[in-house]
Amino acid sequence: MKKYARTHARRLLLIACCLALPAFACAQRLMIKSDVVSTGPDILLRDMLMDQTGIPEDWLGRKVFDAPLDNESVVYPLSSVAYALQQYADMKSASVSGSIKITVSRSQRRVTPREVTEAVEQHLGIKNGKSDEFLLEFAPIQRNIWIPRGETAFQVTRSRKARNFNQYDTYLVDISVDGAPVCNVPVRLKKYELHQVWVAGRALDCGQLLQPEDLRSERMPVEQKGEKRIPVDESITGQEMDRAVKQGTPILRNYVRTPLCAKKGDYVMVTAGQGSLQISLRAKALSTGRLGERILCMNERSKRQILVQLTGIQKARVAQL
Numbered sequence: 001m002k003k004y005a006r007t008h009a010r011r012l013l014l015i016a017c018c019l020a021l022p023a024f025a026c027a028q029r030l031m032i033k034s035d036v037v038s039t040g041p042d043i044l045l046r047d048m049l050m051d052q053t054g055i056p057e058d059w060l061g062r063k064v065f066d067a068p069l070d071n072e073s074v075v076y077p078l079s080s081v082a083y084a085l086q087q088y089a090d091m092k093s094a095s096v097s098g099s100i101k102i103t104v105s106r107s108q109r110r111v112t113p114r115e116v117t118e119a120v121e122q123h124l125g126i127k128n129g130k131s132d133e134f135l136l137e138f139a140p141i142q143r144n145i146w147i148p149r150g151e152t153a154f155q156v157t158r159s160r161k162a163r164n165f166n167q168y169d170t171y172l173v174d175i176s177v178d179g180a181p182v183c184n185v186p187v188r189l190k191k192y193e194l195h196q197v198w199v200a201g202r203a204l205d206c207g208q209l210l211q212p213e214d215l216r217s218e219r220m221p222v223e224q225k226g227e228k229r230i231p232v233d234e235s236i237t238g239q240e241m242d243r244a245v246k247q248g249t250p251i252l253r254n255y256v257r258t259p260l261c262a263k264k265g266d267y268v269m270v271t272a273g274q275g276s277l278q279i280s281l282r283a284k285a286l287s288t289g290r291l292g293e294r295i296l297c298m299n300e301r302s303k304r305q306i307l308v309q310l311t312g313i314q315k316a317r318v319a320q321l
Contacts, residue, residue, distance in 0.1 A: 028055070028091075032081055032098035038067040038106050041146060048081065050098070062088060065104060073105040111145040111152075111175065111185075113138075119154035120171045120187050132194070135221055139168055139188035150178040157184070192221035197229040198236060198251040208241045209259055220250060228253045238291075258291040261310040268297055270308050272318040283308070283316075294319050 031050040038047050046052060046060035064084045068074045078100055085091045117138050121127060129136040158172040168188035175182050201216040208214070217232045229250045230236060236251065240259040245251070262268050262285040270283050283297035289310050297308050297316070308316035 028094040030055070030085075030094055030096045032078065032096055032102060034099035034102060036102060036104045038104065039108055039148070041067050041144070043067050043104055045085075048102070059088075059091065062091075067106045068104060069106070069110075073103055076102045076104060078102060107149065108146040109149055111147055113141040115152075115154065116141060116145075116173050116175075116185050116187055117189075119156060119173050120189065123156040123171065124191075130194075132219070135192045135194055135224075137190045137192065137224070141185065141187065143185070145175070145183065145185060147175060147182045148177050152177050153179075162190075192224055194219040195222050196232045197222060198232060200245050200247055200249045200251060203247050204241050204245050206241055206244045210236055210239050210241065210256070212237055215251070218250070230256075258293075259313070261289060261291050261293075261313050261315070262295065263288045266314055267300070268308065268310075268314050268316050270297060270306065270316045270318060 030045075032048050033050055036043060036048050038044075042063045043065040044060065045055075045062050045064055048064060049055065049060075052060060064081060065074075065076065078096060078098055081102065082096045085094060085096070117129075120138075121129065121136065124134075124136070125131070126134065126136060129138070153176045155174050155176075156171050157174050160170045162169050168190055171187045171189070172184050173187055174184045196217040197220045198215050199218045199220075201214055204210075204214060215236070220229055222229050222231055227250070229252055236256055238259065239256040242255050242257050245255065264285055264287050266285045268283050268285050269280055271278055271280050273279050282300045283306060284300060286296040286298060286305070289295040291310055291312070294307055294309050295316075296305050298305055307319045307321070309319040310316045
């Protein structure tokens with residue numbers, strides 16, 4: 001009877017050990033390095049482990065921390081590692097061990113957008129985004145580009161021209177480190193032809209009539225980002241400023257307007273006739289008008305209404321019907 005009881009007890013103990021085995025197996029022990037070096041934007045569990053033997057493959061690729069910036073290192077307490085792993089449901093029973101403090105750094109460097117755009121400029125034979133003939137406008141490069149440290153080379157390998165004026169040309173820049181290709185980056189840009197355009201030679205006031213001494217010229221795109229500048233082959237002398245501008249400001253088309261030549265109630269000198277046969281008469285403006293516009297005036301003597309076209313300040317000629 002005693003022998004049977006001992007045998008039965010051993011069986012129960014064996015069954016209990018077998019039931020407890022999965023719980024012990026789940027309690028995975030993770031040995032963490034004291035110095036961790038990342039090669040990407042994230043600190044992965046595989047970067048942090050001293051020994052990866054027996055660790056599930058899907059665990060190794062899991063993110064623990066964000067990688068620090070280039071040339072920086074961050075110190076984490078070991079408890080932060082344990083806390084970070086709690087975000088994964090199947091790792092809650094895992095235990096971590098190692099140094100109390102863990103130093104994390106990054107072995108890559110970030111490529112600046114300027115490095116990439118300079119490669120395109122060199123390909124086009126342009127420095128600092130501008131030449132005597134063209135101005136380059138680069139679209140922002142949205143992605144962060146991280147590459148290994150080493151001798152870096154940039155080369156434009158392909159390009160595609162825009163079909164429409166408002167679209168961007170695209171250039172593909174290949175990046176290599178120590179002769180080995182790493183990645184390629186698409187760069188979008190617009191190329192504007194430069195022309196001589198009108199610029200304020202001095203500070204100008206709203207309502208001021210432009211004179212030659214008020215203006216100078218500079219080489220700029222005629223149209224850029226919705227701004228329409230005025231080329232110097234279009235005369236704007238005598239035009240009226242629609243707003244005040246500072247010296248050096250490009251004169252846009254919506255900055256000028258035809259000058260006000262007559263207000264309602266003003267007296268206007270009206271000419272009529274052809275060739276050398278001209279007559280002048282004094283008439284009262286019945287409405288307000290600008291240069292080139294037609295308004296009705298009243299002949300001061302006959303009191304009859306006549307249609308005139310304004311040719312200058314309080315000057316007009318009889319309009320042709």
